[in-house]
Amino acid sequence: MPSSTQSDKRRTLTTSKIIEAALSIANTQGIEALSMRKLAAALNVTAMSIYNHVANKEDLLSLMLDNVVSDFELPDEDGPWKEMLRRRAHSMRQTFLRHPWAPTLLISTITNGAHTMRDANATLGCLINAGFSYAAADWARNAIDSHTFGYTMQELNFPVEPTEYRAAADHYLPEISKNDYPYLHGATKALINGDYDGVTQFDFGLGLILSGLAPDQAPDQR
């Protein structure tokens, strides 16, 4: 019997189909809903079939994360560095808003996928071409990424939705004793009455960092 013409269940599953289905589950139902069994069910396959294409769940998550990183806007290595890095940071935030489960995993996972390495290379290249030393470029990128990860993760996990700030006032404020926590009480009230603009506030902190950075103010050149 020739093995060339087989139209059974083989070869229906591919790594990219698995990643696509996994991303879909994580984005719509949350990362905690992503189990190997549920993923298999979504692909009309047994849980164990997946292990023919990925080593284990950790490997699957790495592949998913490199796919997310591919959405970052790649800095032009010869463009104006502040503008390039600002655009990359904003696109990272936007990407994380679309994949709320990603930053927590990205920060705690070793990802050496092609997209991740290309992003790191372009970001460093942009700074180095602007006159930063290797060490200074590394410190600058680290400061920017710290803000991007830290801000967006706080934003994503804030217990109250922006649209519900005013409604949250009546709910949370009584729990914040005006005597014990006067400043927190006042700040909460002020916060709730104000407008929330995530982009502007993100850009505020990013601007503080970018304003302070300069090629010659590096850490000790090495």
Next chain:
Amino acid sequence: MPSSTQSDKRRTLTTSKIIEAALSIANTQGIEALSMRKLAAALNVTAMSIYNHVANKEDLLSLMLDNVVSDFELPDEDGPWKEMLRRRAHSMRQTFLRHPWAPTLLISTITNGAHTMRDANATLGCLINAGFSYAAADWARNAIDSHTFGYTMQELNFPVEPTEYRAAADHYLPEISKNDYPYLHGATKALINGDYDGVTQFDFGLGLILSGLAPDQAPDQR
């Protein structure tokens, strides 16, 4: 039979004993090793006994996190704000280095424990007393915390231990193609040859933010 003199197993378990044991497991064996069953075993008790003192695992984690926050250095509300906030940020980083599992959970958990609220109140108070508006104080604290969380989480999850930087050179460098990723290749080599000083690098980014902040440069006062 009088119910007053009972020396059986009752009352041996307290919420604070549970938290203490849970912190010990998380700090020594990692947060993934903390299961209700293992925690119960460490306390010489059944898993279900724990549910008489905490609502569920999420509740337990919240209690653990408030305990961690109690290690943050509380800003003096009438002290010099830059110095106070710098000291608080550094103590947060040190606390996270002792509890590596904490920042990821802290950023994604609603904690309204007493220590958490006291920290927020003192931090905001320090800024407000320095002339910041409620809104400006909130933005300033957010920028500082973003850096503190983002930097420390990246630091904690960096795949290579500081002591193994040089050894990592021979291991990782061949995987970074010099043709495809020239800047990343060069930066990795430079990074490995340089010294790593986590405190100095953390303070670098923190300094950029603190230098840029000022009471009057707030977002639109409201």
Next chain:
DNA sequence: ACCTGAACACCGTTCAAGT
């Protein structure tokens, strides 16, 4: 080479039962 079913060693949590 790829897919499968059964099994293993775990989870968090519910429930009814004890004292």
Next chain:
DNA sequence: ACCTGAACACCGTTCAAGT
């Protein structure tokens, strides 16, 4: 009021067996 054992509905992963 507090502690327990058994059970439920899940996990990720191994393994031997199929094609």
